[in-house]
Amino acid sequence: MSLIVVGSMAFDQIETPFGKSDRIVGGAATYIAWSASHFVTPVRQVSVVGGDFPQSELDALAARGVDLDGVQVMKDRKSFFWSGRYHMDMNSRDTLETQLNVLGDFNPVVPDSYQDSEFLMLGNLAPAVQLSVIRQLRRKPKLTVLDTMNFWMESAMPDLEKVLREVDVLLINDSEARQLSAQYSLVRAAREILKMGPRYLVIKKGEHGALLFHENHVFVAPALPLEDVFDPTGAGDTFAGGFIGFIARSRNTSFENMKSAVIVGSAMASFCVEKFGTLRMQELDRAEVDSRIRQFIDLVNFDIDLLG
């Protein structure tokens, strides 16, 4: 039950058709850690922040059981910053501004104390950085999960191809799957992507749920139909955290268990969008998580009599 999480810890500023946030704490590894910590601790974080990153946020993560030994703090520099504006569908978005800051030359160092970890979650980051973490581990994890995005397909495809060959599970969204495979049909896209390295592929479709592909098998997970989506930022990372957290806790990497992990990821993501930033993730308790997972069971449960 030991999990390494790699990714950004950063600031976001978000506009939606319904509101606008201040500069708030975000970043892939932040969301993943909050989400995974509901299932497994310690979460061993590998990231980099500037001197502007609030100590209170680091303390809150530490209190949740997140090990910050692998988080570099560059006192005289600034944290990664992203701002974006969501469209009406709350799924597509435009980037308004990106300041790489400390992430521009991030050289991750995996602490010795992390070396016995069984599970590795590579959050969205430059593929070269993800690869560096894989290479630093002396023992191959039981399961390595990768998140990435279209930006890296366009700017660092050779590195991304190398990382893909080293991972077990790839998590991407539908438009990224289409871009990576050059196939419109997601079934065809999955077949192509499963040739690139990963044995499992999760395609996230936002409000339309998620698909899990493995060999010739496919599993469809619903999204919870929500009255309001307040802020989708971090939903994919929160999904990833629930997914790997559940697997790390159960230490079961079978396809059957991965289906459950997709449901757990979807349940965690459904919380994330209810408030701006990590707010909802921070206040969440175990009873709410269990009750939401039960809602997902009810959502898809049916009992059909095949007619004679």
Add this chain to the structure above:
Amino acid sequence: MSLIVVGSMAFDQIETPFGKSDRIVGGAATYIAWSASHFVTPVRQVSVVGGDFPQSELDALAARGVDLDGVQVMKDRKSFFWSGRYHMDMNSRDTLETQLNVLGDFNPVVPDSYQDSEFLMLGNLAPAVQLSVIRQLRRKPKLTVLDTMNFWMESAMPDLEKVLREVDVLLINDSEARQLSAQYSLVRAAREILKMGPRYLVIKKGEHGALLFHENHVFVAPALPLEDVFDPTGAGDTFAGGFIGFIARSRNTSFENMKSAVIVGSAMASFCVEKFGTLRMQELDRAEVDSRIRQFIDLVNFDIDLLG
């Protein structure tokens, strides 16, 4: 186990990014009848065709157990004709041409022999025509299901509002649900629509599956991830046919059974898109139907242990 189906029987001409059909037989009631006849017979058809409608097609339906007493044949006139072109997503489409022909002044007559029917499926047609059929029935059906589309929301909303007050279940797609309710969130849209008359609402989302709403309950049905969608025309009608056919056969109008009916409708629709027109529906046998429904069970089935 008696079902009345009302709707068009017509010609379509279809273009997709992958091919183009000749002028082929289509129409809402044609697809509904083919699909429903796998579950219940007789299917009692109410429609109108011109002298150009192939006798062989009528014979094929009759051989499937479709009662054509309520189908008016206007020998000297032409059948309804629609042609359209699908976009790359195979979900949105442009109408290229519509010739109302016999449908322009269709005055449906429900034969006396249909009067004992327990179930009524109102396929997409002018709301005034749908209302006329409802008014002709001397006994209220156990369940009345309505399909409609955005065209009638724009051109015949007062009539549509009247029909909505008379039906139990409304089947529409996601963009139509948004238009009818003036709500973007489908959960909010469902709440508004359930105030307009129907006690059940099915929102069809094409490749993203379907949602069933009733009071405060929601059920999510997956779509089968397909390698290729050849022709989506009639998929919604085929869904409707499987849905009402399954309910009519089981004579069970509970919410629990309606969930199964949504799965059956989704399974039938997944066949429809595999070939142009009704071809796939005509060659389908019972074993294939059962096996496809089993695929849907596997698609969403998971067994989760809530962690202590």
